[in-house]
């Protein structure tokens with residue numbers, strides 16, 4: 572039987588508002604992401620993209636709206652509840668433990684899914700040792716997966732910028748997410764690094780993880796995303812497949828300038 576693409580809703584938000592004093596940073600935003608999609612979020616500087624990420628990962632409490640993930644209500648939930656539900660993220664400004672090794676950074680992420688937790692790992696007792704070995708093995712496998720296994724024992728701060736971004740992705744994957752939210756992962760990367768990153772994102776999706784992506788590199792977004800939403804002044808002004816979004820006059824005016832390419 573031919574493969575029928577079955578659409579399964581993973582994340583849904585409706586009517587999301589977030590205000591900072593008089594600034595309406597998110598104004599009635601709605602979007603839904605299906606399982607297996609690479610879903611892009613674009614928009615000019617200050618449009619509200621990172622604010623939306625912060626709402627979706629529990630860092631900001633929205634003022635109004637609805638937010639469900641796999642049908643679970645995550646409205647105004649704390650970051651740890653969001654992570655445990657299966658949403659992981661990376662940050663626009665890389666947030667690693669700079670004086671820990673690459674391996675240790677991933678192991679910290681992995682502790683979300685273990686019984687011992689970070690405290691158990693620090694005060695190592697015999698009961699946690701077997702679990703610790705499993706965490707280490709899984710973390711090394713993740714470093715291998717993102718292509719930086721050879722840097723496992725190096726301090727995070729000594730890795731190249733591109734490799735630090737890969738490390739952040741490995742750490743996020745260590746929490747076993749169903750949705751991986753990446754905030755400008757290609758920022759500061761050269762052409763080759765960006766191409767490699769694109770392939771990594773395609774591999775992650777092929778392995779069953781849905782991706783939500785903020786990126787300013789429009790060419791990358793158009794070639795990678797299944798659907799794209801466009802924010803402008805906190806409002807969603809367009810949503811659809813890249814070809815449609817890139818030719819939408821509102822998007823051209825708000826974001827892409829005069830030339831859609």
Ligand SMILES: Nc1ncnc2c1ncn2[C@@H]1O[C@H](COP(=O)(O)OP(=O)(O)OP(=O)(O)O)[C@@H](O)[C@H]1O
Pocket residue numbers: 591594596614615616617618619620621622623663
């Ligand atoms: N914690 C905060 N307190 C006050 N204002 C904030 C806060 N976070 C974001 N804002 C404001 O909300 C608006 C949206 O910012 P946000 O960072 O979400 O935009 P963005 O689309 O991610 O922009 P960029 O592409 O530059 O990263 C901006 O005007 C910003 O100054």
